[in-house]
Amino acid sequence: MSGPGQGEATAGRFFEQVYGAVLQVPRGRVTSYGAISALVAGHPGAARTVGWALHGLPPDRVDEVPWWRVINAQGRISTSCRTHSADMQRALLEEEGVRFGPDGRVDLDRFGWTG
DNA sequence: GCGTTGACTATTG
């Protein structure tokens, strides 16, 4: 189609790179949006765009990309999605072995992954 | 091409 890339280029290559970075996160570990942005293009300031990419994650990718392993730098879940609420994300992480504190926080010093 | 939006991050109070 008109322009570089084909088909999926409609969503921007940045989105695809974000999904690829999330796929690199090992099971039982979590990472922050800023870390993903740094792994994608070296732009640590694009953390907001990363969150937006996952927010716009198509249903076809949701079953493929472990979006639940991506949380904020505070070790907390910031999801606002209805289909994927914070409670659901927490359950998925606990199932993978990630432990949460009494405040619902994750110890990034222990479970945090930065590639 | 410009303005708005958003699952962010860091700093200050």
Added chain:
DNA sequence: TCAATAGCCAACG
């Protein structure tokens, strides 16, 4: 710990 503010980047309309 919580609330508010500033800075940042990319996609959408």
